[in-house]
Amino acid sequence: MAAGLDPAQGLSGPRRGARRRFGGALWRRPWLKGLSLLGPPSVAFIAVYIAALAALFVSSFWSVNAFTGVTVHTWSLNNFRELWHGATYHTVALRTISIAAAVTVTDAIIAFPFAYFMARLAGPRTRALLFVLVLLPLWASYLARVYAWRLILDHDGILNWSLQKVGLPAANIAYTNTAVWIVFSYIWLPFMILPVYAALERIPHSYIEASRDLGAKGGRTLRSVIIPLALPGVVAGSIFTFSLTLGDYITPILVGGSSSQFIGNVVYDTVNQSSNLPFAAAYATVPLAVMGAYLLIARRLGAFEAL
Amino acid sequence: MKHKPSLGIKDPYELNSAQFTATINLLKQQKPLIKKYWELASDEIDLFKNGDAVVGAAWPYQTNTLIAAKAPVKDLVPSEGATGWLDTWMVSSHTKNLPCAYQWLAYVSTPKVQAEQAIYFGETPVNSKACAIMDTLSKGSCAQYHANAPLKYFKQIYFWKTPIAACGNGQNNCMDYTQWQQAWTQLKG
Numbered sequence: 001m002a003a004g005l006d007p008a009q010g011l012s013g014p015r016r017g018a019r020r021r022f023g024g025a026l027w028r029r030p031w032l033k034g035l036s037l038l039g040p041p042s043v044a045f046i047a048v049y050i051a052a053l054a055a056l057f058v059s060s061f062w063s064v065n066a067f068t069g070v071t072v073h074t075w076s077l078n079n080f081r082e083l084w085h086g087a088t089y090h091t092v093a094l095r096t097i098s099i100a101a102a103v104t105v106t107d108a109i110i111a112f113p114f115a116y117f118m119a120r121l122a123g124p125r126t127r128a129l130l131f132v133l134v135l136l137p138l139w140a141s142y143l144a145r146v147y148a149w150r151l152i153l154d155h156d157g158i159l160n161w162s163l164q165k166v167g168l169p170a171a172n173i174a175y176t177n178t179a180v181w182i183v184f185s186y187i188w189l190p191f192m193i194l195p196v197y198a199a200l201e202r203i204p205h206s207y208i209e210a211s212r213d214l215g216a217k218g219g220r221t222l223r224s225v226i227i228p229l230a231l232p233g234v235v236a237g238s239i240f241t242f243s244l245t246l247g248d249y250i251t252p253i254l255v256g257g258s259s260s261q262f263i264g265n266v267v268y269d270t271v272n273q274s275s276n277l278p279f280a281a282a283y284a285t286v287p288l289a290v291m292g293a294y295l296l297i298a299r300r301l302g303a304f305e306a307l
Numbered sequence: 308m309k310h311k312p313s314l315g316i317k318d319p320y321e322l323n324s325a326q327f328t329a330t331i332n333l334l335k336q337q338k339p340l341i342k343k344y345w346e347l348a349s350d351e352i353d354l355f356k357n358g359d360a361v362v363g364a365a366w367p368y369q370t371n372t373l374i375a376a377k378a379p380v381k382d383l384v385p386s387e388g389a390t391g392w393l394d395t396w397m398v399s400s401h402t403k404n405l406p407c408a409y410q411w412l413a414y415v416s417t418p419k420v421q422a423e424q425a426i427y428f429g430e431t432p433v434n435s436k437a438c439a440i441m442d443t444l445s446k447g448s449c450a451q452y453h454a455n456a457p458l459k460y461f462k463q464i465y466f467w468k469t470p471i472a473a474c475g476n477g478q479n480n481c482m483d484y485t486q487w488q489q490a491w492t493q494l495k496g
Binding site: 086087091150175254256261266270276 | 338341342343344346347350353354356357358359484485488492493495496
């Protein structure tokens with residue numbers, strides 16, 4: 001046991017003894033070792049993360065005095081009742097969830113062949129180059145990339161200019177929900193490619209050989225071997241694309257049109273313009289609940305093993 | 308106020324339920340014409356520059372920036388009048404240095420500071436003596452920001468005040484800011 005401690009550290013007698021006793025206690029009781037490793041991060045996690053969520057949830061039952069703007073600490077379900085009966089809040093939530101789902105599906109469709117090529121067909125040099133290309137946009141500012149899309153989609157933008165050059169009619173996608181969908185799909189694509197790549201890379205080549213030996217053609221191997229084994233990766237990626245879209249409010253502001261409000265925008269306006277933090281908190285529980293349900297389904301599909 | 312005198316609107320920020328509903332219905336009716344409810348002044352400038360918008364409410368800042376960028380735009384106050392916004396300095400009631408705060412307020416009201424702020428921020432100075440200094444700082448800026456406009460010009464602008472339940476006529480049935488906010492959220496949908 002003493003061999004584990006470095007005598008060159010020169011600790012004096014009693015301190016060295018204390019350290020030795022602590023080491024011994026850790027050795028005799030493995031749970032103590034686990035506790036001392038996980039304890040500090042858990043405390044930070046609970047204090048910073050869970051506490052903030054709890055505060056959010058608790059404040060959603062409060063209200064604000066309309067005249068003074070002071071928070072009234074009386075418990076009521078009024079905020080949730082208003083959310084339940086307000087058609088606008090349903091529309092906004094439905095729009096947010098639908099676009100998040102559309103972005104996820106789009107990214108999965110684009111990412112799969114790309115990740116497949118990277119994992120199974122590309123040589124090491126091409127693969128490294130593709131990795132750089134996938135990760136490079138993440139080094140540029142989010143805002144710069146969204147504004148770049150505005151230059152493309154604008155009425156007099158690059159897209160319409162190109163369409164005009166080849167004699168096609170102008171596309172009016174600037175400041176619409178279609179623009180929001182396109183920009184989100186672009187921004188979150190790397191978060192889909194990486195887990196799908198990881199899942200595809202893990203499939204042993206012998207499985208594919210076995211499938212061929214048993215007489216399966218390319219399509220059948222893809223359907224029965226590759227896709228089922230890559231699915232957890234796709235689901236893991238979808239957690240990112242779905243939750244990131246669900247919580248975003250900047251892209252809808254910048255490229256959205258007259259009906260592009262997301263849950264985040266309503267929350268932001270509720271805090272910023274009417275200072276009604278409790279109502280904003282109540283509305284913010286909606287994406288939280290949606291994401292909770294989504295994670296449960298994802299766990300069923302084995303996404304957490306692919307992360 | 309002008310097109311439907313039967314509604315009896317005297318002040319655009321003091322609207323009772325019927326007047327408020329009529330206003331919101333008009334906005335709903337106009338929604339198909341809207342490209343974007345912009346959030347940032349730079350958004351509106353982009354919309355005009357790129358041909359996505361042809362008409363919109365703006366501050367002199369947007370118009371001047373667009374004109375400087377050679378965009379074919381012009382601003383005017385419609386015959387119905389316009390809404391406006393006053394930027395104000397506030398003194399905290401908890402301040403320990405009240406004399407300092409007053410000195411600061413006196414300082415920012417001087418023609419020189421007013422002129423510099425007007426040009427930097429793109430707004431009309433309150434102190435009309437700032438006009439001459441504005442023109443020395445940037446030629447023609449006094450007229451550009453309407454700093455020399457007659458009182459008649461400012462009379463047609465309805466400056467923002469927070470809507471509260473108390474109407475100006477002694478009644479207490481006006482729509483307050485929270486209701487305005489809710490209607491706006493619903494309109495944007």
